[in-house]
Amino acid sequence: MGGGGETLGFACTCGALRGEIRDVSPAAYTNIVCHCKDCRSAYTHLGLADPEKVGILQTTQDRVRITEGGENLRVFRHTPKGALRWFATCCNTPLFFTPLKARLVHVGVNTDRLDRPEAVGKVKARAFVPSPGGKVRNEGLPRMVGRMVSRMAAKNLNGEWRDTPFFDDEGAPTRKPQVLSREERAAALMGLRS
Ligand SMILES: [Zn+2]
Numbered sequence: 001m002g003g004g005g006e007t008l009g010f011a012c013t014c015g016a017l018r019g020e021i022r023d024v025s026p027a028a029y030t031n032i033v034c035h036c037k038d039c040r041s042a043y044t045h046l047g048l049a050d051p052e053k054v055g056i057l058q059t060t061q062d063r064v065r066i067t068e069g070g071e072n073l074r075v076f077r078h079t080p081k082g083a084l085r086w087f088a089t090c091c092n093t094p095l096f097f098t099p100l101k102a103r104l105v106h107v108g109v110n111t112d113r114l115d116r117p118e119a120v121g122k123v124k125a126r127a128f129v130p131s132p133g134g135k136v137r138n139e140g141l142p143r144m145v146g147r148m149v150s151r152m153a154a155k156n157l158n159g160e161w162r163d164t165p166f167f168d169d170e171g172a173p174t175r176k177p178q179v180l181s182r183e184e185r186a187a188a189l190m191g192l193r194s
Pocket residue numbers: 012013014015016017072088089090091092093
């Protein structure tokens with residue numbers, strides 16, 4: 001292993017859950033900002049203020065290692081078909097986003113949890129940016145999706161999709177996802193500023 005990229009540390013707010021993202025050369029990730037309600041209400045559901053936008057380092061799950069406090073890792077879904085929102089239960093800190101299927105290999109790491117957020121460079125895409133007239137605007141999405149798909153293809157070809165802290169060998173989540181009730185989802189959305 002090791003293509004010469006950097007190792008980036010991350011931790012929950014209280015520091016009980018820690019880990020690292022390995023070998024993050026710029027080719028291995030895309031740094032984005034998402035303004036969507038699901039990303040933001042992952043914070044309000046956990047009792048935090050609406051961040052209004054969420055910085056996300058998109059990479060592959062095999063690069064993520066949890067080195068301490070893994071017993072604090074939990075996961076919820078906004079809806080029965082929703083993606084997985086991983087967080088640290090010790091201090092209710094949102095940490096990661098993954099799709100439901102392990103083979104997709106994609107993970108979004110919240111950049112506010114990185115020890116050195118500045119190490120991931122410029123934002124390459126912006127999603128669901130509020131615009132005049134209540135519309136949303138996206139920037140850089142085709143490139144972002146293209147990079148995601150090529151990372152996925154490479155990992156599936158190499159059989160590396162199994163190498164993840166988020167799914168077991170059968171592709172089931174390593175923690176049982178809690179599905180928010182309609183009331184919980186409504187309460188999380190109520191916490192959004194717009
Ligand atoms: Zn914590």
